Amino acid sequence: MCSGCAAPIIVRQALKSIRGPTVVVNATGCLEVATTIYPYTSWRVPWIHVAFENAAAVASGIEAAFKALTKRGCLKEKIDIIAFGGDGGTFDIGIQALSGALERGHDFVYICYDNEAYMNTGIQRSGSTPHGAATTTSPAGTVIPGKPEWKKDIVGIAAAHGIEFVATASPAYWSDYIAKVRRAIEVDGPAFIHVIQPCILGWRFNSNEAIKIARLAVQTRFFPIYHVEKGQYKLDIKIPKPLPVEEYLKPQGRFRHLFTPEFKGEIEKIQAWVDANWARICQLAGEKI
Numbered sequence: 001m002c003s004g005c006a007a008p009i010i011v012r013q014a015l016k017s018i019r020g021p022t023v024v025v026n027a028t029g030c031l032e033v034a035t036t037i038y039p040y041t042s043w044r045v046p047w048i049h050v051a052f053e054n055a056a057a058v059a060s061g062i063e064a065a066f067k068a069l070t071k072r073g074c075l076k077e078k079i080d081i082i083a084f085g086g087d088g089g090t091f092d093i094g095i096q097a098l099s100g101a102l103e104r105g106h107d108f109v110y111i112c113y114d115n116e117a118y119m120n121t122g123i124q125r126s127g128s129t130p131h132g133a134a135t136t137t138s139p140a141g142t143v144i145p146g147k148p149e150w151k152k153d154i155v156g157i158a159a160a161h162g163i164e165f166v167a168t169a170s171p172a173y174w175s176d177y178i179a180k181v182r183r184a185i186e187v188d189g190p191a192f193i194h195v196i197q198p199c200i201l202g203w204r205f206n207s208n209e210a211i212k213i214a215r216l217a218v219q220t221r222f223f224p225i226y227h228v229e230k231g232q233y234k235l236d237i238k239i240p241k242p243l244p245v246e247e248y249l250k251p252q253g254r255f256r257h258l259f260t261p262e263f264k265g266e267i268e269k270i271q272a273w274v275d276a277n278w279a280r281i282c283q284l285a286g287e288k289i
């Protein structure tokens with residue numbers, strides 16, 4: 001991986017909570033490419049690489065096969081399945097497979113590590129890229145101020161399937177995250193976890209700052225930490241005194257242009273989005289803002 005990348009931290013933290021034999025399914029992306037260079041592997045669990053679009057479909061197939069083997073008495077143990085996908089593999093190209101798997105109720109955990117663009121192929125914008133971020137396909141200039149659209153509500157989409165457990169997490173709040181992965185594994189049916197993953201290359205910050213940025217995302221309320229259990233939203237990390245969103249944007253090169261006079265209004269728009277999103281989640285969770 002790039003030095004200082006948060007993705008391996010996110011995986012190591014997740015795998016601290018496994019309870020028994022576990023199969024990992026990994027969509028194409030930085031995590032897959034960088035951890036499995038032939039003839040080596042960084043994985044000490046059974047691991048399968050699948051295409052950009054079908055991690056959830058493959059996880060469904062594995063679960064169905066284990067079920068069939070158990071029924072025939074060929075398998076005694078419960079084997080857990082965790083799928084990892086990037087935001088491109090989850091918000092965009094993999095969403096159909098993910099929706100199908102959630103709707104059919106397959107028993108697996110899907111973890112989206114969200115670096116907010118297609119980083120493995122050269123920083124193209126995704127449905128998860130936040131408004132105002134410069135990427136190779138949403139370059140900031142005279143035409144647009146970075147990406148014009150806003151980030152997709154993947155948690156709302158996952159929760160709308162009526163599954164038992166959906167959550168957000170940040171590697172900076174590791175105990176919250178590890179507990180959530182364990183909860184997701186224990187759920188009898190599908191569970192979805194959305195983890196923010198600061199990216200040295202695409203977000204353009206110093207290689208020792210990934211966890212700091214992952215913490216700032218939470219402390220500015222840019223990335224709220226909450227979960228939805230049986231349809232009930234709950235705010236897990238309350239931020240009574242949020243930092244202004246500039247504190248999160250400033251260390252990142254992808255937002256550098258927003259600090260020029262030309263784009264000043266964009267930061268206000270982003271702050272308004274953050275405030276409205278926080279208010280929406282607080283309302284869903286029955287919290288005071």
Ligand SMILES: Cc1ncc(C[n+]2csc(CCOP(=O)(O)OP(=O)(O)O)c2C)c(N)n1
Pocket residue numbers: 028029030031051052053085086087088089090115116117118119120121126
């Ligand atoms: C059908 C298809 N289209 C395009 C690609 C090329 N491709 C491979 S990985 C990738 C981007 C992955 O982005 P993301 O899921 O966000 O993961 P990251 O690389 O950021 O970890 C793309 C476009 C592909 N493998 N398959």
